[in-house]
Amino acid sequence: MTEPIELSPVDLEILRVLQNDARTSNKELAAAVGLAPSTCLDRVARLRETGVITGQHAKVDAAKVGRPLEAFLFVQVRPHRRPLVEQFVEHLLALPEIRAVYHLTGPDDFLAHVATTSAAELQRLVLDELTSRDEVARVHTNLVFQQWQGGPLLPPDGEPAQGARIRRRGR
Amino acid sequence: MTEPIELSPVDLEILRVLQNDARTSNKELAAAVGLAPSTCLDRVARLRETGVITGQHAKVDAAKVGRPLEAFLFVQVRPHRRPLVEQFVEHLLALPEIRAVYHLTGPDDFLAHVATTSAAELQRLVLDELTSRDEVARVHTNLVFQQWQGGPLLPPDGEPAQGARIRRRGR
């Protein structure tokens, strides 16, 4: 289910375009990758079926919706055993401030990316939702000054079709 | 440009739906939020113009495109001055393995989320693209075991902060 899939150069072009703008019309997309619209539609459908494309999501400006303060929380969970870990993750994911959770190697077991309204809410999050729990051994909090997204996620050395341009976005 | 925007409850519903699936047709979306399609289209356009919705991006399974090994790199940049920092970020963003870069408070100045083909490539990334640079004082590498995305990013619960007005209940 998570096995690598064989992707033609055309597929890579499609992925590149759709990662840039998931609402690109099939007609435009077909033109961009040099395919007939129907064929293009077929290939996109296949990319979805095979799970290469897992979804398409509108990106929302956190500050614009009243959550201007983002942070990363490094959390050590003790004991580090599966039942506790799963429960802990469930708890985190139920919080509206959570943007993403990562289970990592290293001294801190979890990394939680959060978006909050204020320092006060961030404090509440740390104190009431994390350190108050028995399995949370410690929490380190680091604010986000600025963030950047990388370009489209593509296979290694994916024959960069001639003229392939990678566009980067800032914030 | 990064100021909070007034959002009606309907706007919030729209954001919730589009964050779940950015390709929801306007007709469907209108039905879901209880609006006429034309009105709904207007609302979405406004959300784009005001920068609340900044884009829509297809999500690709990293493992399926041959990048099964993800990691976070914690990087200390010295001296921590703007010209060096900007140059450093530019360098990172030009690397195909980079998924996101965060400038943080704390002992480690930068956090880079990367997706690689193998431990060997990750090593190359750390040695050749990071520690080999003069401004990079140190790098800590942590692998990602598993990751979870949070739900839709929405304003703090309760009533929308400012700009909330009582709206006609007509239909």
Added chain:
DNA sequence: CGTGAAAAACCGGGCGT
């Protein structure tokens, strides 16, 4: 918020390798 023209998506069948 409704309407209508333009455009796009969709779903068959047909052709060439």
Added chain:
DNA sequence: ACGCCCGGTTTTTCACG
């Protein structure tokens, strides 16, 4: 058979009133 392309039909979009 397979992948690709061409049509017509249905759905959606979008600028009006």
